Amino acid sequence: MNLLRRNAEVGLLIVRVLTGIIFLVHGISKFQGGIAGTQGFFQSVGIPTFLAPIVGGLEIVGGIALILGLFTRIAGVVLAVIIVGALLTAKMGQPFMMGTEFDYLVLFTSLQMALAGSALLSLDSVIFGKKARGENRRLAEN
Template identity: 30%
Template sequence: MDATAISSTELDIASLVLRLALGPMLIAHGLNKVRGGLSGTAGWFESLGLKPGWLHARVAAATEIGAGVLVTLGLLNGLGAMAFVGLMTVAALTDHRGKGYFIFKGGNEYVILVAIVAVALAVVGPGRWSLDEAFGLDLAGVGWGVIALVGGVLAAAGLLVTSYRPEKKEAAA
């Protein structure tokens, strides 16, 4: 096989594998928030500075489940990827902030990787075995990669500007 050529079937398989890795993972995160009790999730969000916590617990769970379903099914591909980027940006700037890069220290490694893979999926598309393909929707390509990245970051920024109120730590005397 020519090393510079990739068949459409190979690209379809790669897209499907990416969708089946990303989508169910995010669905599980959302369901975990619900199953674990939204009041506990709300308290955690409050401790991170996302106020009101009760609202953010519900919005995060619904967004994670919704975006996960979209990506898994390959429906509205670019918009699902944008939601992934937004969610991961908020996580990076709240829960993982100031903890370095590596996830084993609580850092941003995981959320950065998930966001980058979501942008890549927005560029390559959900593939032939997707609802976008079945419905004739074309929400993929470089433009959709940019939309996923910029739109996700802007959505996260909007959420943080309106709702992020971390407790101020007192200076040591």
Template identity: 30%
Template sequence: MSRTQGSQDVGKAILRIALGALILVHGISKLMTGPGFIVQVVTKAGLPESVAYLVYIGEIVAPILLIIGLWTRLAGLIIAINMIVALALVHASQFGDMAPTGGWALELQGMYLAGALAVALLGAGRMSVGGIDGRWN
């Protein structure tokens, strides 16, 4: 393994583990408080209530897969889709807003989306359960 390959694998691991851990905390919060807010948001948008429960796949299952490095590209894609839906249904009115402390009001959501897309494109790397040649890694 070249020095370049090794640093790329470490970088991929840091990206997917950090993203997975941060998104997982959101999912754990939803497990503790229940899906009420999400149900309200999706039904207000005219979607069936059952769609609200997909958030658990995007914020519990997919982050765990990222953290361990299994089906990483698929998990990254699921998180990206989850973020796009969240941006459209919850944060659409904030797209042009600035944060009180400076910067874009949606910079965290934007970084989650960009990180998820990067993981989906880069894969897990060698430092993962699935390994570099694992399916969807």
């Protein structure tokens, strides 16, 4: 593996793990002290309360999936959809520099995982073997 390709894989690994940690922590926080607080917040911004445990659960599972590099692309899509939902509801109308810049950053890192995946130190690479590694290699060469 040449140095440029290796650096790209290390960069994707860092983005994957840190994005996973962010979603894992945010998902866990939705359940701390009971889910009722999160349901109340969801209701206050017009989101059905039954979605609170679903969103929290998806953030936890998606965060763990990214950390482990398991179904990285699928996790990236799911987490990007959650962030788009947050931007269109809870964050709607907020100025960019008043908190939404973090949401956009996490949206873009989730989209990066959905589009590029991450083969380095990933379960995807172990489970799917050469197919996952070869796909990322072809993308890095183009």
